[in-house]
Structure formats: structure tokens, C-alpha cells
Amino acid sequence: MLQIRHLKKTYQPGTQASVIALNDINLAFDQGEFVCILGKSGSGKSTFLNLLAGLDYPTEGEILIKSSNISQLKDREIANFRKDSIGFIFQDFQLLEHLTAVENVELGLMMFPLSQREKRKRALQALQEVGLEMRASSRAATLSGGEKQRVAIARALVKDPDIVIADEPSGALDSKTSELIFSLLQKIAQAGKLVIVVTHDNDALRYATHLVELRDGVVITDQMLPYQQLEALPAEPKPQRPALPKQRSSDPLTPFRLSAKQILEKKWRYVLVSIGMVIGIAGLASALNLNNGIAAYMAYARQRIVDDSKLTFIKQGQMNFNDSLHIEHDPRVRLVQDEYELNGKILWHQQEIDLKLDPLLQQKYWGLYTTPRVIAGSLPKDGTDEIALSATIAQRLLGGSDFQRLIGTKIELKSLALDPFNAYPARWNEQTFTVTGVTEKTLIGEDHGYLPYATDKDLVRRSQFLGKNADIPTNQLSVYLANSQDVPGIVKTFRGEYTVVTPEDVLKDLTNLFQNFTLIILSASLLILFIAVLMIGIILYISVLERLQEIGLLISLGATRNDIKKLFLAEALLLGLFASILGIVLSLIAQLVVNPLITAYMNYALLQPSVVTLGSTIAIAMIVSFAASLIPASKAARLSAIELLRRH
Numbered sequence: 001m002l003q004i005r006h007l008k009k010t011y012q013p014g015t016q017a018s019v020i021a022l023n024d025i026n027l028a029f030d031q032g033e034f035v036c037i038l039g040k041s042g043s044g045k046s047t048f049l050n051l052l053a054g055l056d057y058p059t060e061g062e063i064l065i066k067s068s069n070i071s072q073l074k075d076r077e078i079a080n081f082r083k084d085s086i087g088f089i090f091q092d093f094q095l096l097e098h099l100t101a102v103e104n105v106e107l108g109l110m111m112f113p114l115s116q117r118e119k120r121k122r123a124l125q126a127l128q129e130v131g132l133e134m135r136a137s138s139r140a141a142t143l144s145g146g147e148k149q150r151v152a153i154a155r156a157l158v159k160d161p162d163i164v165i166a167d168e169p170s171g172a173l174d175s176k177t178s179e180l181i182f183s184l185l186q187k188i189a190q191a192g193k194l195v196i197v198v199t200h201d202n203d204a205l206r207y208a209t210h211l212v213e214l215r216d217g218v219v220i221t222d223q224m225l226p227y228q229q230l231e232a233l234p235a236e237p238k239p240q241r242p243a244l245p246k247q248r249s250s251d252p253l254t255p256f257r258l259s260a261k262q263i264l265e266k267k268w269r270y271v272l273v274s275i276g277m278v279i280g281i282a283g284l285a286s287a288l289n290l291n292n293g294i295a296a297y298m299a300y301a302r303q304r305i306v307d308d309s310k311l312t313f314i315k316q317g318q319m320n321f322n323d324s325l326h327i328e329h330d331p332r333v334r335l336v337q338d339e340y341e342l343n344g345k346i347l348w349h350q351q352e353i354d355l356k357l358d359p360l361l362q363q364k365y366w367g368l369y370t371t372p373r374v375i376a377g378s379l380p381k382d383g384t385d386e387i388a389l390s391a392t393i394a395q396r397l398l399g400g401s402d403f404q405r406l407i408g409t410k411i412e413l414k415s416l417a418l419d420p421f422n423a424y425p426a427r428w429n430e431q432t433f434t435v436t437g438v439t440e441k442t443l444i445g446e447d448h449g450y451l452p453y454a455t456d457k458d459l460v461r462r463s464q465f466l467g468k469n470a471d472i473p474t475n476q477l478s479v480y481l482a483n484s485q486d487v488p489g490i491v492k493t494f495r496g497e498y499t500v501v502t503p504e505d506v507l508k509d510l511t512n513l514f515q516n517f518t519l520i521i522l523s524a525s526l527l528i529l530f531i532a533v534l535m536i537g538i539i540l541y542i543s544v545l546e547r548l549q550e551i552g553l554l555i556s557l558g559a560t561r562n563d564i565k566k567l568f569l570a571e572a573l574l575l576g577l578f579a580s581i582l583g584i585v586l587s588l589i590a591q592l593v594v595n596p597l598i599t600a601y602m603n604y605a606l607l608q609p610s611v612v613t614l615g616s617t618i619a620i621a622m623i624v625s626f627a628a629s630l631i632p633a634s635k636a637a638r639l640s641a642i643e644l645l646r647r648h
């Protein structure tokens with residue numbers, strides 16, 4: 001079944017340090033044999049086992065297993081050969097201590113396309129064969145040395161391999177336990193497997209059927225032994241197991257399962273490292289949510305607050321009647337008028353509340369252009385001493401939002417004209433007004449009062465000591481178009497004479513302000529994320545170093561380099577998913593806290609999460625984690641199984 005012809009292994013050939021570890025080995029083993037390989041330290045035993053298991057390539061010669069030469073197999077084929085044909089048993093057991101006994105045995109089936117249930121069933125059966133079914137759910141760390149080695153034997157057996165290779169299986173055990181292990185291996189041989197054991201332990205000879213002795217890389221003894229113990233034992237029936245599938249498992253969840261166990265095992269470390277990432281992700285999600293909110297807010301502002309057919313014309317010097325006539329002469333213009341904002345103070349129970357006073361359009365234009373949206377009462381009518389107050393003020397006056405209570409209330413209002421030329425002395429007027437309505441919060445949340453157009457102008461004149469119908473000096477006029485589509489045309493026509501401020505300009509300033517803010521959050525979160533990536537990279541690197549044993553074990557079980565890579569990619573993706581879920585939860589909490597603060601100031605909740613923003617955040621987190629894992633994962637995949645499995 002196994003034939004070895006002219007096998008030679010030279011380490012570092014052609015150099016001064018070149019070592020001939022094996023030289024011209026010729027051997028033949030058959031099924032049912034219990035081969036015992038003896039030899040002093042350095043005689044080449046480990047080298048021999050590594051070549052048999054396809055973990056290393058010979059320098060010369062061939063190893064024929066069922067007449068196929070395994071030394072000529074490619075990486076993936078050799079991994080398949082290990083998966084299907086070889087069961088390893090190590091001196092130091094190589095169990096994953098944080099897994100239970102049965103989970104360790106299931107690892108033997110990791111590369112097979114079986115359901116989890118089927119794996120469990122076979123693993124339990126294998127544990128039963130080594131007499132350990134009652135410890136199936138004990139963690140490996142809690143088992144005794146002999147029990148651990150029996151679990152390791154079950155893990156080798158569960159794959160139903162043709163060849164079982166044991167490297168010093170009794171090296172770490174007392175003599176009584178060693179005997180138990182050897183007799184188990186003997187049973188395995190009896191059941192038809194080829195068992196090859198490297199040992200220093202002469203006791204093994206009592207169970208062996210074939211002795212091979214190595215010295216300085218050559219075979220000095222190759223001898224069949226009489227069946228001493230075997231004859232005394234009742235013949236073991238071959239255990240009945242359904243045949244294992246030959247394909248490789250392509251279950252994408254396996255690496256995730258293994259990594260999830262690793263993460264749970266070291267959960268506090270992962271939680272601490274994730275905090276940076278969680279904060280970065282929460283920041284990123286908030287920046288995206290804010291951007292979303294700003295876009296929605298701008299659409300809202302365009303539609304409801306800023307009148308898209310109103311322009312402001314500004315001149316260096318004073319505007320006069322001629323300017324007004326000249327602009328109004330353009331057929332696209334419907335109305336030109338001077339409008340004045342005043343500083344105001346409401347006197348209320350010994351308090352003074354500051355506000356800006358703005359003129360409303362005359363009533364006949366209300367339907368044509370945007371007027372402040374009323375949420376209680378109505379707007380003041382032309383020619384009255386009435387006022388509408390924005391909700392922010394109404395709230396302060398009332399100490400609540402039962403705005404109806406304010407309608408009809410009289411307030412003392414002081415007002416002062418703002419003179420753009422600083423040429424006129426101005427004084428505070430004081431007058432009683434009746435509140436007729438409460439309006440929605442304004443674009444940037446200032447406190448506003450709205451007066452009828454003529455009333456507003458009267459206040460300006462009085463404040464500036466002007467006569468009843470006198471012109472008020474101003475450098476700007478408000479221009480209302482019949483059609484908002486004419487805005488660009490009008491801008492073009494009047495550009496040389498006036499500075500024309502369009503609704504877009506008003507919105508642009510606001511957008512810029514918001515976008516700078518978004519940019520700051522975004523940059524800060526990206527910086528945090530970048531640091532988080534470094535930390536994830538480092539933790540995965542540590543994880544690779546901690547999982548060396550596991551990597552070696554998986555390779556011995558038939559894992560390919562790609563499978564190893566996947567293990568660490570899975571770990572990174574799990575970490576990314578965990579951090580992005582927490583990050584998103586944090587961003588949603590931030591939204592619950594921040595939005596009411598914003599809405600107190602302006603009439604809009606600016607943090608607006610959407611499926612797209614949250615989805616993008618998760619995607620970014622996953623990409624970032626994936627990127628962070630690339631270097632550690634490829635380091636893991638390049639590790640040499642021989643180094644990893646070397647006896648300590």
C-alpha cells in the first residue's frame with residue numbers, strides 16, 4: 001500500500017550548512033500494520049513523517065501510496081491527500097483548548113462537506129471508540145493528558161484515513177497512560193489502517209508489527225515483528241461508518257464559526273480594540289446622516305422658505321426712485337419695493353426679548369410669493385398695528401407651545417431702524433402691538449416678528465426722524481419676478497449695475513456652512529477609523545501568532561493556504577460587523593440626543609439616517625476590516641506547517 005523508494009532529503013542543499021537528513025530509504029508498509037519507527041534524536045524520524053504526510057518534498061526518490069506518487073502532487077492535491085488519507089496524532093495533542101472535546105474531534109471533519117449534525121454524530125461515535133463519550137462536552141483544557149491524547153486520536157479517526165501517523169504519541173504521558181494509547185493505536189491497526197508511530201518508547205514494540213530503525217538518516221533495521229499482543233486480543237470488528245465524501249467542503253461559514261470562538265475566547269480584548277472602530281463608525285454614520293439631512297433640508301428650504309422668484313438688488317450708493325422705475329420697467333419684473341429689517345425688543349414681564357422685525361408683503365401678493373408659514377392664528381393685515389411672532393419667541397413668551405393663548409395678546413414693542421449708511425441718528429420707538437399669529441421657525445432659527453409692510457416702514461421713518469411719507473435711504477431693493485425661471489436672465493441683464501443676490505446665493509451660503517461642518521465630522525471619523533484599522537491589523541497579527549498551533553493543525557487536517565487566509569479574513573469581517581452594528585447603534589443614540597437640540601433651533605431634524613447611509617457605513621466598515629486583515633492573513637497563509645507542528 002505504501003512504498004518508499006530511494007528516498008533522500010537534504011536540507012539547504014548546495015550550501016555549507018547542507019544536512020542529509022534521510023539517505024536512500026527503501027521501505028514498504030501495508031494496511032493493518034503497526035509500524036514503529038525508532039531512532040536517536042537527529043536520526044531523521046520527523047523528516048520522514050513530514051515527507052509521508054506531504055508536509056515537505058523529498059530531494060530525491062518517491063513515496064507511492066496506492067501507486068500514486070505523492071511527492072509529485074501540487075499544493076491543493078496534497079492538501080486533499082492530507083484531508084482524505086492521513087490522520088495525525090501529535091506528541092503535544094494539538095487540541096484547541098477553548099473548544100470542547102467533541103468540537104475538537106469535529107475539526108477533523110472541517111474540510112468535509114457534511115452537515116453540522118452529521119459532523120457531531122460522527123465525532124461522538126469517534127469519541128465512543130476511544131472510550132471518551134462521557135467527556136464530549138468538557139473543554140479540552142480541563143482534560144487529563146491521556147484524555148487529551150484520546151481526543152486527538154478520535155480527531156484522527158473521525159476522518160477515516162488510510163494512514164494514521166503518530167509522532168511521539170506517548171511522549172507527554174506516564175507509562176500506564178502510554179500503554180492505553182498504544183493499545184488504542186493497535187486496535188486502529190487491527191481495524192485495517194496503516195499506523196505509523198515514531199517513538200522513543202520501547203514499550204511501543206510490544207504492540208508493533210513492524211519495526212524500522214533509523215540512524216543518521218539510513219535504515220538500520222526493517223523487520224516484521226511477531227504478533228505478540230494481537231493474538232491475545234479478540235479480533236476487533238471494523239467500525240461501521242458510512243463512507244466520507246471525497247469532495248472538499250466549501251461551506252463558507254466554517255471559518256466564521258472558528259473565528260467566532262476565538263473572538264469569544266478573547267472577548268474583552270476585541271471589545272477594547274473595537275471601541276475606537278465603533279466611535280469612528282458612529283462618526284461616519286452621523287456624517288452621512290447629516291449629509292442626508294442637509295440635502296433634504298435644502299430641498300425643503302427651496303420649496304417652503306426661500307422664495308425662488310425674489311431677488312435682492314444692491315448698489316454701492318443710495319437707491320432712489322429712478323432705480324425702482326428702471327428695474328420695474330423690465331417686463332419680467334412684477335414688483336420692486338424697499339424693505340427694511342428693524343431691531344426689536346419685546347418688553348414682557350420685566351424682561352426684554354430681542355428679535356428681528358421684518359416687513360410682510362402686502363396682502364394682495366400673499367398667494368404669489370412665499371410668506372412665513374403660520375402655525376397658529378394668522379398673519380397681520382395691511383395697515384394694522386398687529387404682529388406675528390416666530391415660534392421660538394412665542395415659546396419663550398409662553399414658556400410652552402400652546403400658541404393659541406398668545407393670539408390677541410398685546411405686547412410692548414421697541415424698534416430701532418438699521419441704517420446702512422450710518423448717516424442718520426436713530427432712536428428706539430415704543431408702541432403696543434397685538435399678536436395675531438405664530439409662525440414656523442425660520443431657516444436659521446433666528447427670533448423674528450412680522451409686521452405689515454406699511455407699518456414696518458412707518459417704524460423705520462419714526463426711528464430715523466423722517467416725515468410721514470419721506471423716502472428712506474437704502475442701498476437695496478427687493479425685486480419680485482413673475483416667473484422664477486427668469487432669474488438667470490435678470491441677473492445677466494442687471495449684473496453691470498447692481499449686485500444681484502439670488503435665492504441660490506442664500507441657500508449656497510447655508511449649504512457651505514453645513515458642509516464644512518459635515519466635513520469636519522467626516523475627517524475626524526475617518527482619522528479614528530484609520531487608527532482603528534491599524535489596531536485591527538495589530539490585533540489580527542497577534543491573533544495569527546496565538547493561533548500558530550491551530551494553523552498548523554488545520555494544515556495537517558488538509559486545509560489549503562487559502563483556507564488559512566479565509567480564517568483571518570473571517571475574523572476581521574466578524575470584528576467589522578460587530579463594530580459597525582455597535583457604531584450604528586451609537587449613531588442612532590446620537591441622533592436621538594442631537595436632533596431635538598437642532599430642532600429647538602431650526603425647524604428641521606438634520607440627522608436623517610437612511611437605509612443607504614447605514615448600509616454604506618456597514619460596507620465601509622467591512623472594507624476597512626478586510627483591508628486591515630490582508631497582511632496578517634497572508635502572513636498566516638505563508639507559515640510553514642513543519643515549523644508550526646515541530647515538537648516543542
Ligand SMILES: Nc1ncnc2c1ncn2[C@@H]1O[C@H](COP(=O)(O)OP(=O)(O)OP(=O)(O)O)[C@@H](O)[C@H]1O
Nearest residue numbers: 011012019021039040041042043044045046047048
Ligand atoms: N529545516 C531544517 N534545516 C536544516 N536541517 C534540518 C532541518 N530539519 C531537520 N534538520 C536536520 O536533519 C536531521 C534530522 O532531523 P529530524 O528532526 O528529522 O530528526 P529526529 O529523528 O526527528 O530528531 P528528534 O527525535 O530530536 O526530533 C537533523 O540533523 C536535523 O538537525
